[in-house]
Amino acid sequence: MGRLDDRNWQKETIIALTPAHVLDPQIAIAAIRAGKIGILDLGYKDNKEVMRETLSLLTQFARRDTGWGIRWDTLGEKIRSVSNLQEIIKEPVPVLVLGGIELESEQAAQELKKARLLAQKILIEACSLKEAEAFQSAGYDGLIIKGNEAGGRVGSESSFILLQKLYKKISIPYWIQGGIGLYTSAAALVAGARGVVLCEQLWLTKESPFSSYDRMIWEKTDGTETICIGQENKWFRCFKHSGKIKLRQLEVSLTKNLNWQKKLNSYLLAPDGEPIVALGQDIAFAGNLAKRFATVGCVLTAMQNAITNNIKRAKEGALFTANSPLSKAHNTFYPIVQGPMARISDTVSFCEAVAKSGALPFLSIGLMQKSELQSLLAQTKKRMGNFPWGVGILGFLPPELRKEQSKLICKTAPPFAIIAGGYPAQAKELEAHNIATYLHVPSPALLETFIRDGARKFIFEGRESGGHVGPLASFILWEKAIDVLLQSGIEDFEKVQILFAGGIHSGLSSAMIAAIATPLHLKGMKVGLLMGTAYLFTREAVATKAVSPEYQAQAIACKQTTLLEIAPGRAIRCTKNSFIDEFTMRKKKLIEQGKKTDEIHRELGALTLGRLRIAAKGTAYNVSPGIKRSESSKLIKVNRTTQRKEGLFLMGEVASLREKTVTMSSLHTEVSQGSRRYLDAVTFPQKKKQVKVIKKQDIAIVGMACMFPEAANLREYWQNIINRVDAIHEVDEERWKPSDFFDPDPQASDKTYSKWGGFLKEIQLDPTKYGIPPISVPYIEPMQLLALEVAWRALEDAGYNRREFPRERTSVIFGVSQLHDLGIDYVFRTMLTHYLPKVENLTDDVRQKIIESLYDILPKWTGDSFPGFLGNIVAGRVANRLNLGGSNFTVDAACASSLAGLEVATKQLQAEDCDVALVG
Numbered sequence: 031m032g033r034l035d036d037r038n039w040q041k042e043t044i045i046a047l048t049p050a051h052v053l054d055p056q057i058a059i060a061a062i063r064a065g066k067i068g069i070l071d072l073g074y075k076d077n078k079e080v081m082r083e084t085l086s087l088l089t090q091f092a093r094r095d096t097g098w099g100i101r102w103d104t105l106g107e108k109i110r111s112v113s114n115l116q117e118i119i120k121e122p123v124p125v126l127v128l129g130g131i132e133l134e135s136e137q138a139a140q141e142l143k144k145a146r147l148l149a150q151k152i153l154i155e156a157c158s159l160k161e162a163e164a165f166q167s168a169g170y171d172g173l174i175i176k177g178n179e180a181g182g183r184v185g186s187e188s189s190f191i192l193l194q195k196l197y198k199k200i201s202i203p204y205w206i207q208g209g210i211g212l213y214t215s216a217a218a219l220v221a222g223a224r225g226v227v228l229c230e231q232l233w234l235t236k237e238s239p240f241s242s243y244d245r246m247i248w249e250k251t252d253g254t255e256t257i258c259i260g261q262e263n264k265w266f267r268c269f270k271h272s273g274k275i276k277l278r279q280l281e282v283s284l285t286k287n288l289n290w291q292k293k294l295n296s297y298l299l300a301p302d303g304e305p306i307v308a309l310g311q312d313i314a315f316a317g318n319l320a321k322r323f324a325t326v327g328c329v330l331t332a333m334q335n336a337i338t339n340n341i342k343r344a345k346e347g348a349l350f351t352a353n354s355p356l357s358k359a360h361n362t363f364y365p366i367v368q369g370p371m372a373r374i375s376d377t378v379s380f381c382e383a384v385a386k387s388g389a390l391p392f393l394s395i396g397l398m399q400k401s402e403l404q405s406l407l408a409q410t411k412k413r414m415g416n417f418p419w420g421v422g423i424l425g426f427l428p429p430e431l432r433k434e435q436s437k438l439i440c441k442t443a444p445p446f447a448i449i450a451g452g453y454p455a456q457a458k459e460l461e462a463h464n465i466a467t468y469l470h471v472p473s474p475a476l477l478e479t480f481i482r483d484g485a486r487k488f489i490f491e492g493r494e495s496g497g498h499v500g501p502l503a504s505f506i507l508w509e510k511a512i513d514v515l516l517q518s519g520i521e522d523f524e525k526v527q528i529l530f531a532g533g534i535h536s537g538l539s540s541a542m543i544a545a546i547a548t549p550l551h552l553k554g555m556k557v558g559l560l561m562g563t564a565y566l567f568t569r570e571a572v573a574t575k576a577v578s579p580e581y582q583a584q585a586i587a588c589k590q591t592t593l594l595e596i597a598p599g600r601a602i603r604c605t606k607n608s609f610i611d612e613f614t615m616r617k618k619k620l621i622e623q624g625k626k627t628d629e630i631h632r633e634l635g636a637l638t639l640g641r642l643r644i645a646a647k648g649t650a651y652n653v654s655p656g657i658k659r660s661e662s663s664k665l666i667k668v669n670r671t672t673q674r675k676e677g678l679f680l681m682g683e684v685a686s687l688r689e690k691t692v693t694m695s696s697l698h699t700e701v702s703q704g705s706r707r708y709l710d711a712v713t714f715p716q717k718k719k720q721v722k723v724i725k726k727q728d729i730a731i732v733g734m735a736c737m738f739p740e741a742a743n744l745r746e747y748w749q750n751i752i753n754r755v756d757a758i759h760e761v762d763e764e765r766w767k768p769s770d771f772f773d774p775d776p777q778a779s780d781k782t783y784s785k786w787g788g789f790l791k792e793i794q795l796d797p798t799k800y801g802i803p804p805i806s807v808p809y810i811e812p813m814q815l816l817a818l819e820v821a822w823r824a825l826e827d828a829g830y831n832r833r834e835f836p837r838e839r840t841s842v843i844f845g846v847s848q849l850h851d852l853g854i855d856y857v858f859r860t861m862l863t864h865y866l867p868k869v870e871n872l873t874d875d876v877r878q879k880i881i882e883s884l885y886d887i888l889p890k891w892t893g894d895s896f897p898g899f900l901g902n903i904v905a906g907r908v909a910n911r912l913n914l915g916g917s918n919f920t921v922d923a924a925c926a927s928s929l930a931g932l933e934v935a936t937k938q939l940q941a942e943d944c945d946v947a948l949v950g
Contacts, residue, residue, distance in 0.1 A: 041065055041097050043225040043337060044215075044330050045174075045205055046232060047127075050103070050182060050308050053080055054239035055088040057232050060326035062091065062098050066334075069127055071101040072118070074298040081118045089123075099125025099149065103182075104141065105295045106132040112144040119148050127174060129155040130183055131165075138168045153205075157185030158263060159195045166202050173200065174227055177208030178258070178265065179503040181230060181310035184208070185263050186590065188494050188503040190533045190542070191683045193221035197538055209505025211315045213512050213549060215333055216340035217505075217542035220712055228333070230313040234320035235329060247271075252474065252510070253311035254501045259284070259294065263590075266294055266308070273297065273306035285621055311506045314474075318513055324833040332834065338714065344544040345709045347551050350702050352388075356527060356556040360446075361418045363388030364702045365558035367529055368565055369489075370394035370422020370448055372497065372680070373646040375565075378410050380576035384565070385417035387694035392420045392448055397427070400434050407442040418445045420465075425452025439465070450498075454483035468529060472500035474510035481518050486525045489560055492532030496563045496603050496682035499593070504532040508546055516549060526555040535564035535684040535697075537704020544705055559701060563682040568694045578648040580673045588685035596638070597631040603682055608675040613637060638678055644668055645677025733828025735820045739788030744827070757788050765789070795819055800911040809892045811851070814904055817844060821908045838915035842905040859888040 046061035048054060050071045058068030070088050072081050085100065092098040100123055104110040112128065126149030131138050138154070145152045153172040156162040162173055175196065176182070177189025187195070189208040196204065206218045207227035215226045232238060233248050240248065258265040259280050270277065276297045283290040297306050323329045348354070349365075356365040366389040368375065375381065375394045384391035393410060395403055410419060421444050423435065436456075439447065440463040447460050447467045457467040468487040471477045477488065490511045492504025500507070508530060520526065528550060530543050540559055547557045566585040571577050584605055594602045594613055604610070616637060620630045644650050649665040650672075668676075692700075734744055739757035741747035750757060761768060773781035793816065797807050800818050807815070821842070825831055862884060866877050908914070 040334065041067060042203070043219075044333055045069055045225060045227045046326060046330065047071055047101065047207075047227055047229040049229070049233065049239070050074065050101075051305055052239045053077075053084050055084055055091075056237040056239055057235070057326055058088055058098060059091045060235075060237040061330060062095055064327035064330045065097070066330050067097045067099070067125065068092075069099050069101050069125065071103075074103060074105070075301055076299065077301075078114075078117050085118060096124040096150075099123050099127060099151075101127040101129060103129040104137070105130040105298065106137070106291070107295055110299075112141045112148065115148055122147070123149050125149060125151045125153060127153045127155065129174075131155070133161050133164055138165055138170075142168055142170060155183070155207075156204075157183065158187065159192070159199065161185075162196060162200050162204065166200055170202065172202055172224070173204035175204050175206050175223070177206065177503065177505070178267070179253075179311040179506055180208030181256070181267050181312070182308035184258070184265050184267050186265065186592075187683065187686075188492070188505065188533070189214075189218075190492070190504045190539075191494055191687070193218060193223060193542070194533070194536070194538055194687055197222050208310055208312065209503055209509070210312065211319075211505075211509035211513075212333060212336040213340065213546045214505040214509050216337045216344070216545035216548075219337055220341060220344075220542050220545045220708060221538060226333070228312075228329075230310050231315045231319055232326055232329060233313065234316040235323075236320075236325045248313055249317045251313045251316075253314035253506050254473070256309050256311055256313070260290065264291065267310055269307040269309040272309075273304045276304075276306055285618055311503065314502075314506055314510055321832070322834045324829050328833055328835070335836075340545050340548045341709070341712055341714075343548045343552065344541070345712075347544065347548055348706065349544040349547060349551055349557060350540050350559060350705050352702060354556075354558075355551075356558040359527060359556050360390045360558070362390050364698050365556075366390070366698055366701060367558060367560040368392055369491075369531060369560045369562040370450075371562050371565070372396050373642045374571075374576050375422070376406070377574055377576050378406070378413050379574035380571065381410055381419055382413055382417070383570040383574055383694055385414060385419060387570075388698050389694075390418055390420065390446065392422045392446070394422045395435065396424065397431070398435070399431075400438065403435060403438055407438060407444070411442055411444070420444050420446030420448060422448045422450065423452065423456075425449045425456055436460070448489065454480055454485040457485055457487070466527075468527070471511065472507070473502065474507070474514050477511055477514045478518070481514070481520065486520075486522070487527045489529045489531055491560070493603075494533035494683040495531055496591075496685075497680040499601055499603050501599065504530075507532075508543075512546070512550060515555070516553070523554040524556075526550075528555055528557045529560040530557070531560035531562070533683055534559050534561050535567075535687060535701065537700050537706075538708050540701050541705040541708035544709060561684075561701070563684040564688070564697060564701075565694070566681060566685070567688050567691050568697060569691050570694050575647075577646050578670075578673065580648065580670045580677075581646050581679060582691065584645070584674070584679045585681055585685050586689060586691070588681065590686050591681060591683050594634075594638070596634045597627065600631075602638070602678075602680065605679040605681060605685065607677070607679065609641060609678060641676065641678030642680060644673055645679045648673050733824045733826070733830070735823030735827055737790055737793065737816060737820055739790060742791060742793060743823070758786050759789065761785050761787055762789065790816075793819070802911075806892075809889060814907055817904050817908055818911055821912060825912065837913055840914040842909045842914055844905045844908065855889050856891070859885065859891075 043066070044061070045067045046057055047069045048057045048071045050073050053073050055070050058070045061068035068088075070085065088098065102112060102115055104112070110130070126145050128141060128145065131141060131154055142152060151171045153174055154165045154170045155174045155176055156165055157176050162175060165173060175189070175192055176184050177192055178184050178187055179189060189206050189210070193206060203224035205225045205227050206223045207229065210218065210226040210228060210231065218226050233240060234245055255270055256267050257270040257277075258267045259277065260266055261284060268277070280290050280294060283293050294306070319329050323332050352363050354365045357363060368384045368389055368391045370392040372394050375392060376396075381391040381393055393406065395406070398406065407421070421439055423439070425432075427435070436459065440460065443463050443465060445466065447465050448470070449456055449467060450470045452469055454469065457469055460467045466487065468489050469480060469485055471480060471488045471490060480488065488511075490507055491500065492507050493499045493502060494504050515526065528547070530547065533539060534543065543559065550557055563585070565571055566577060566582060572579055572582050584607075588605045590606075591603050592606050592610060594604060594610065596602065613634065617630065617634060620633060640650060648668055648670070650668050652664045652666045736744050736747050738747050740755060741750050741757070768785040771782050772785040774783055775781070776783045795815055797804055797815065802810070862881050866872070866881060869877070
């Protein structure tokens with residue numbers, strides 16, 4: 031797929047993948063028609079006849095297009111070798127995507143050799159940098175990089191982390207799968223990806239193959255309904271409500287150290303029984319995308335536009351540079367916040383170092399009792415002087431302790447606070463004392479509630495962060511949170527302050543978030559970054575004794591983090607050491623003993639107590655035999671060996687991205703100013719300037735509406751044509767009396783020799799739908815009102831009442847006669863006083879009575895009159911009322927019905943470079 035150029039960039043930006051458990055090509059076909067790459071997943075079931083038929087259907091629609099292909103998952107099994115495809119593929123396909131290839135074996139090179147006979151381009155799925163580098167060396171043409179949030183086989187790292195790891199290390203094209211939405215897709219290209227892969231995002235579009243029952247299930251999901259089965263770096267993400275018995279058996283295999291992958295493959299390949307459905311957290315995006323855009327083509331077009339627009343606007347916005355809007359709100363140099371870290375950011379000197387380096391520091395007060403907290407707050411307030419600072423609070427503390435802490439905090443009144451696990455009422459209590467308070471928001475549903483309750487300062491922290499983590503990866507959480515904010519109906523956007531957190535530590539990471547968060551910035555919201563793990567790599571962290579030298583050494587040595595799951599929904603991210611092995615073995619033993627969940631929770635929770643203090647401070651309680659730890663208050667120093675083996679080193683996935691120490695100042699400068707470098711490095715193919723030549727162009731009619739005699743709508747009109755209905759009748763006397771105007775003699779003066787015509791039936795119309803008060807209706811030409819209605823119906827027929835489209839690039843062209851009934855009445859009213867005086871034998875009194883009588887039955891002049899009957903107002907009124915921002919113009923009906931009129935309209939559209947035209 032070679033070099034990026036004008037010809038293939040648009041096509042290669044997005045790959046649409048069909049569901050693995052439903053063999054259907056419609057999503058792939060729709061993607062191809064939209065000018066993108068459509069890939070048919072052949073799934074896991076061994077039904078070659080159905081595969082051949084489905085592939086044949088895809089081939090039929092794809093024809094000579096090169097933007098399509100198939101996916102084949104080997105599952106690491108010889109029975110699923112690429113050789114099996116020879117029975118399915120009649121001739122080479124443009125693209126073949128291989129999944130399930132084991133890195134440890136020679137399978138990658140062997141399968142590539144076989145695949146060369148079956149496809150023009152071979153892509154392979156990779157779940158880590160190590161795999162990506164190996165597959166690149168093996169000679170594959172491109173990579174599908176799967177983040178942990180994607181469905182099916184995945185690694186342990188999220189898309190946000192993988193993109194940072196791959197930057198400048200992979201030279202062949204690669205696409206990212208997992209966590210991709212309208213906003214995060216731009217971040218992928220900032221980080222060097224050729225494009226993105228969409229799968230679950232399209233499951234609720236018009237073309238998806240699912241039943242109404244399945245759609246109902248997918249509509250209710252938010253990403254937390256998926257689980258990862260596996261261990262170490264090998265995982266399989268699936269729908270936790272599918273194949274429940276099989277999933278329980280897989281969990282038993284894992285507990286007993288059996289070959290869980292072999293068992294999983296047998297379940298996936300089994301032709302019968304409830305299947306295990308591969309499902310990524312991306313399913314959280316499906317409902318909103320379908321609601322806004324309806325079809326696959328519209329989703330892909332919106333995604334393409336979002337990528338381009340968000341990156342361009344991020345370049346212009348300088349979102350995270352010094353003295354940004356949030357910096358000014360915080361009174362800091364950078365829009366950067368140091369997040370509260372338990373047992374780490376609890377020293378005044380560390381807090382001061384962060385502030386002097388231009389960021390906003392936060393103390394972590396955790397479970398501090400009154401005397402300790404009172405002393406810490408007093409010292410910090412005295413030492414910080416005019417520097418802004420804040421406190422990190424736990425909102426779920428026992429009521430008495432929380433009340434005690436809150437009283438001390440309100441009395442000290444630090445400028446800022448962060449509440450983890452809290453709610454708006456707690457924030458309001460602090461803000462009443464002029465303490466600007468942020469709330470952690472782990473889920474989009476909770477964000478909706480917080481907004482309704484008046485909260486306006488939020489932290490969106492993804493699963494990549496250290497310590498206690500939520501269920502959603504950063505890309506998933508950020509995408510959904512942005513959707514909630516933009517669709518919440520908030521009027522005071524300028525009061526909204528957002529901090530993004532989880533996996534942030536560099537100019538690249540902040541540049542990616544700049545591309546993601548630009549829509550919020552454009553609305554006037556203030557956006558910043560929150561970091562935690564990155565500070566473990568600062569020299570000041572050790573110098574101020576926030577962490578021990580051993581803690582920093584463990585951070586530098588960390589190549590991969592792990593998650594300790596104390597209880598369902600309660601996980602801690604940390605590094606691996608001897609204690610983690612002890613924890614894992616203890617958990618397995620408790621499960622084997624058949625302990626209840628709450629018992630396991632209590633015992634594992636007790637096992638972790640004091641471990642963070644050992645790691646961070648190198649101290650532990652001196653607990654003698656027979657004495658409970660709670661009865662001893664004496665802390666003793668432990669050596670580095672004990673720290674290394676028994677400590678709990680909390681840190682996020684950032685630890686696997688950094689290898690050396692830095693100063694806080696250089697960290698802040700890189701994260702803030704460094705983002706510009708990465709954004710500026712993103713360039714788009716430049717369109718060659720060409721002299722516009724009017725030539726024949728394809729036009730797609732995507733919606734129609736009409737009102738004709740005897741046909742109130744399009745369906746009736748078509749039925750009348752089929753049934754040869756004669757819609758021509760004698761004129762109704764309520765319109766005009768034939769006896770007054772009709773004469774069969776064509777030569778008769780002031781008469782018409784026809785009394786037949788086509789007339790519309792009564793049409794029910796609500797003017798308030800278009801913002802027109804009922805009192806104005808008598809002074810507006812019915813033709814204008816009907817034009818509004820028929821235009822709305824045409825948009826409705828195209829589906830644009832249910833989904834977004836480029837309103838700002840939509841033109842309105844209407845062909846109308848320049849004078850209608852209302853206009854004629856106004857002309858008649860105006861000319862009365864001119865012609866009546868010329869009538870002989872009329873006294874002034876009679877003349878005046880005639881004028882007054884006619885004035886009573888003729889429409890009166892109002893502010894609505896003049897625009898109400900002018901024909902050239904029609905297109906503008908339609909554009910205004912339906913919020914269409916392209917050019918709008920009205921042409922004479924006679925001209926509009928001719929080829930010359932169409933040519934005029936075409937030239938106008940080309941000059942305005944419009945995508946959509948509403949033509950009447």
